[in-house]
Amino acid sequence: MTVTEDRTGPELDLEAGFDRTIGADQRVEPRDWMPEAYRKTLIRQIAQHAHSEIIGMQPEGNWILRAPSLRRKAILLAKVQDEAGHGMYLYAAAETLGVDREELTEKLISSKQKYSSIFNYPTLSYADIGVIGWLVDGAAICNQVPLCRCSYGPYARAMVRICKEESFHQRQGFELLLAMVNGTDAQKAMVQESVDRWWWPSLMMFGPPDDDSPNSAQSMAWGIKRHTNDELRQRFVDMSVPQAAALGVTLPDPELVWNEDRKSHDYGEPDWAEFKAVIAGSGPANAQRVAHRRRAHENGAWVREAAQAYADKQAARAREQEVPA
Amino acid sequence: MSEEVTAEGGHGAVPTTGVETGLGEKPSRRTWPLYEVFVRGKRGLNHVHVGSLHAADDEMALHNARDVYTRRNEGVSIWVVRADAITASSPAEKDPFFAPAGDKVYRHPTFYAIPDEVPHL
Numbered sequence: 001m002t003v004t005e006d007r008t009g010p011e012l013d014l015e016a017g018f019d020r021t022i023g024a025d026q027r028v029e030p031r032d033w034m035p036e037a038y039r040k041t042l043i044r045q046i047a048q049h050a051h052s053e054i055i056g057m058q059p060e061g062n063w064i065l066r067a068p069s070l071r072r073k074a075i076l077l078a079k080v081q082d083e084a085g086h087g088m089y090l091y092a093a094a095e096t097l098g099v100d101r102e103e104l105t106e107k108l109i110s111s112k113q114k115y116s117s118i119f120n121y122p123t124l125s126y127a128d129i130g131v132i133g134w135l136v137d138g139a140a141i142c143n144q145v146p147l148c149r150c151s152y153g154p155y156a157r158a159m160v161r162i163c164k165e166e167s168f169h170q171r172q173g174f175e176l177l178l179a180m181v182n183g184t185d186a187q188k189a190m191v192q193e194s195v196d197r198w199w200w201p202s203l204m205m206f207g208p209p210d211d212d213s214p215n216s217a218q219s220m221a222w223g224i225k226r227h228t229n230d231e232l233r234q235r236f237v238d239m240s241v242p243q244a245a246a247l248g249v250t251l252p253d254p255e256l257v258w259n260e261d262r263k264s265h266d267y268g269e270p271d272w273a274e275f276k277a278v279i280a281g282s283g284p285a286n287a288q289r290v291a292h293r294r295r296a297h298e299n300g301a302w303v304r305e306a307a308q309a310y311a312d313k314q315a316a317r318a319r320e321q322e323v324p325a
Numbered sequence: 326m327s328e329e330v331t332a333e334g335g336h337g338a339v340p341t342t343g344v345e346t347g348l349g350e351k352p353s354r355r356t357w358p359l360y361e362v363f364v365r366g367k368r369g370l371n372h373v374h375v376g377s378l379h380a381a382d383d384e385m386a387l388h389n390a391r392d393v394y395t396r397r398n399e400g401v402s403i404w405v406v407r408a409d410a411i412t413a414s415s416p417a418e419k420d421p422f423f424a425p426a427g428d429k430v431y432r433h434p435t436f437y438a439i440p441d442e443v444p445h446l
Contacts (some may be wrong), residue, residue, distance in 0.1 A: 031413075081396070088393045092377040095359065101379060102356045158376070165397075221439075308357070311382035 022223050027153035032097035036221055041215075042152050043097050044113075045224065050090035051108045051115035055289050057083045059123040060132060068126065075172050076129060081167050089158040096154045109294040117275065118205050120283030127180060127187075127194035133173015135195070135202040135240065141166050142236045143206065143215070152222030174243065182245050188248075196252045203267075204275045208231040237265050358409040360386040362393075364400035372404050380405075 014033040021028055028034055057080050064080065067073035091101045107113040118136055123129065144166065147159040180187040207213060209231040219225035227235075237256070244251050255268035277283070357379040363372035375394050377443050380386035386405040395403065414422050439446050 078396075085393050085396060088378060089376055095377065100356065147396060161375075304357075307381035307385060311385075 021240075022048075022151055022221075024144055025175065025223065027156065028151055030198075037098055039226075041219065041224065042155065043094060043099055043223070046090055046094040046097070047099070047104050047107070047113050048115055049093060050087045051113060052119065053083050053087035053090060053114045054108070055119045055293060057120055058289055058292055060129060061123070062123050063126055063129050066126065067129075072176070079169055079172065082169065086162045086165070089161055090155075092157045093113045093152075093154040103190065107296060109290060109297055111281075111290055114279070115289075117203050117278045117283060118201050119289060120278050120286045121197070121201055122223070122285050124197070125194055127177070127190040128198070129197045130173045130176035130180065130191070131194040133171075134243065135176055135198050136164055136205070137169040137173060138240065138243075139202045139205045139236050141170060142232050142239070146226035146232075149223075149226060174247075177247055181249065188291075191247070192249050196250045199252050200270050201278075202235070203233060203270045204272075205314050206236065208272065208275070213300075230293075237267050241265055243274055357381050357435070360390070360405045361408050361411065362386075362390040364390075364394055365402040366399060367401055370401065374434040375399075377408065 015035065018028070018032070018034055018038075021032070025172070028038075039043060060076060060083070061080050064076050067076050078236045079211065091104060094104060095101055108115070141163065144159055144163050148156055148163055150156040150159065177191055179192050210216065210228045210230045213229055216225060216228055220228075241256070242250065253268045255266060257266050258264075278286070283285075357378055359377055360383075361377050364373050364375050365372045378386065378389050378393055380389050387403060390403050390405050391422065394400070426432075
C-alpha cells in the first residue's frame, strides 16, 4: 500500500465536496464542512438581516398608539410582531453557523454589527406606515424571494417563511394608501409627501451599483446571491411604476421613463453620497435606533433573570423529588 | 465606495468589511439553552422541524415556539426538545453510515419484474 496523500489532502477533499454541492445547486447544511469565508459571509449577512428585522420594529412601532382605528392598530401590531418573528427565524439560522444569539445582540447594541440603512429614516406621518409596507417591504421582497434559493439551507428555509408573511405586509400597506388617496385632499397630499421621502431610500436598499460592488461575484459563485444589485433595483422600479399609477401618486424622479428598447424603465441615479453618510452613522435616526434597542435589552434583564431563577428552582425541586425515600 | 457594502440581507445594503462575525467567542454570562422546534401542521402529518429558539425552561420554550412559529395557524401540535439532547448522524450524504442500504435494491418493489397482464400487483 502506498500513501501518497499529503497533509492538505483531507482539507482538499472537503473543499471539493463543498464545491460539488454548490455546483449541483444543492443545499449546504449546518454541520457540512464549508470554507471559513463562506461561513463568515453568511454570518454577517444573516446577522445584519436579523438585526434589520429587529430594528425595523421601531419606525413602525412609532405609530401603533396613534393608528386611526382599532382595525389599523390590530394590523400594525400584527405586522410589528411579524418583524420580531422574522428576526427570531434569522437568529436561529445564524446560530446554526456557530455564533451565539446573545452575542449577536451584544454586537448590535454596541454597533459592532450593522442593520439596513433604511431604518435610519424617521416615520414622520401615518402615511409612512403605508409607504413602508408598499415600497420598503416591496423592495425587501425583491431582495428576499431569490434568497429562498440561497445555497445555505437554514437561511433559505427561514426566507421561505418570511416571504410568505411579507406579502401580507406589502398588501396591507398598499391598501392603507388606497384608502388615503381616496380620502381628502390633505390625505392625498400626505401620501405624496411620504412617497417623495421614501422613494430614493427604497432604491438604495439594493446597494451600490454593480460596478461598485466587488464582492458580489463571490457571493453569486457561492449561490448566496442570485441576482445583481442593479438587476433587482430594475425589477423593483418596473414593479412600482404601475402601482404608483394605481394610487395616483408621482414617483419623485424626473428621469423615470419607459424605455421601449429595453422593455424597462430608465431611472435616475440615487444620491450615493447620502447613502454612504447614512451607513456611516449620520442618518436621521441612527443613534436613536441603537439607543432604544439597548435600553429595551437592558430593561428586560430582570425578566430574563427571573425566568432563569424560576427554571433553576423548578429543576432543583424536581431533583429533590427524585431522591429515594 | 471605500467600504464594501452588500444588499443581500433582504432589507438593504450594509457594510460587510470590518464587521465582526464573533465566530467562536462565547458570552461570559450564562445563557438560556437552545431548543429545536417541531410542528405538526395538521392531523395526519408528522411533526416537522421548523427552527430553534432559546428559553429558560421547557414550558417557556413551548410558549415561545407558539408565538414564533405558529402565528398563522401553522400547527396543531408542537414539540420542543433541548438541542443538546439530540443525537445525530454525521451530515455528509456519502457517509458510510448509510452504506448498508445502498446495495439492497431488492428492498424496493420495482426490483421485481411481474408480467403486465397480472392485475393488482
